[in-house]
Amino acid sequence: MIDLKRTKDKNIYVVGHLNPDTDSICSAIAYAHFLTEKHKKNVIPARAGELNSETKFVLKKWGFKVPIRLSNASGKNIIIVDHNEIDQSVRNIREAKILEIIDHHRIGDVETIHPIPFENEPRGATCAIIADRYSWFRIPIKRKLAGLMLSAILSDTLLLKSPTTIPKDRVLAKKLAKVAKVSLQKYGNEMLEAGCDAIKHSANKIILTDFKTYRKERRKIGISQAPVIGFKKIMERKEELLKELSRLQKKNNYVAMFLMITDIIAGDSYLFFAGNESKIKPLFKKKVERIGDLKGGIIFLKKVVSRKKQVQLKVLELL
Ligand SMILES: [Mn+2]
Known part of the structure; x- marks a missing residue:
């Protein structure tokens, strides 16, 4: 000390x-x-x-x-x-x-x-x-x-x-x-x-409120997490969220950008990603949902709540 x-x-x-x-x-x-x-x-x-x-x-x-x-x-x-x-x-x-x-x-x-x-x-x-x-x-x-x-x-x-x-x-x-x-x-x-108010905000704010960057030399990855109670309302906006994630990833030159939407009651997460799918998909070995011709996708992760222990650990392999 x-x-x-x-x-x-x-x-x-x-x-x-x-x-x-x-x-x-x-x-x-x-x-x-x-x-x-x-x-x-x-x-x-x-x-x-x-x-x-x-x-x-x-x-x-x-x-x-x-x-x-x-x-x-x-x-x-x-x-x-x-x-x-x-x-x-x-x-x-x-x-x-x-x-x-x-x-x-x-x-x-x-x-x-x-x-x-x-x-x-x-x-x-x-x-x-x-x-x-x-x-x-x-x-x-x-x-x-x-x-x-x-x-x-x-x-x-x-x-x-x-x-x-x-x-x-x-x-x-x-x-x-x-x-x-x-x-x-x-x-x-x-x-x-009190913290589950993501639904009230723009896609941009949802992504940037709890956003963390991880870097290895010039390569960087970003992971955001937003808590919700129930997925229904927020997932009605999945297209908007994925679009904004993809825009931010390209604009700020990230190798990949992720958004975890976590249902704090059920203890499950939807993981949105923008980046190279052929590299990201094998990290989770789960089905990827795509939206139209948008790059990136969404993966459902059952019983996953921790960015640090359950997501970051895997996606930092991309660096
Ligand atoms: Mn802490």
Whole structure:
């Protein structure tokens, strides 16, 4: 962990990834609060983009302010949470002074000049690692903070159903729910539902709200995920979605672009893809649905909810 007593840095920001999700925002708030409590030094939570509806619901519910927007990292002191890839980070992260990283994704390509504390653990959420840090250092977790960190865990693990969830995360979530005085299931469903508003948005916004880029040298792949309750309404717009995905893939020069539409109740996903079908199809060994003469297609993936564990792992072979 970073030792703030030894740094003279002023204005230290904690920030998650671009197109932030609930874990990225709550991790920034929870870790900034942790450092402020532990070191009596002001650390500022920040965000790398607009909040999604689920995160807005969470901040309002637990009474937290929307973190300030950080749009350029150049020359700033930064603690990175919930990612460690340049393409997913605030602009000019290469020119920032990175002080620490806490994450639960694959090791990416963020580089530093000096050695820094870097904790990466395969957990259900970054907030789970941060909550453990509170316990370890015996920093009390008050009710609203417990609610905040619980939200991040339930969001990233889709109510502890994602295969990224480990036993420690379940124990922790139960403990936090108790402190927050909410029923884990009831609150979790309410929160996830607040995020299932894809149907209200344009195809462009549906794709770009939770969009992540993965790169190997000059080749890049993009994977987006949108949660829904029931596929019926959203799948009536499948042609529009596939068209927009294909347009974005060509315009931004991606090897392939994917959109996972995940039914959070059923725990299944439709995977839209734009890219070379002869290379993508063998990765999933499933029937591909085509629409007219549109390039790309749609694959139904039963019991698939995790981008990180069940989709990213396969499609990164294309790089
Ligand atoms: Mn996360």
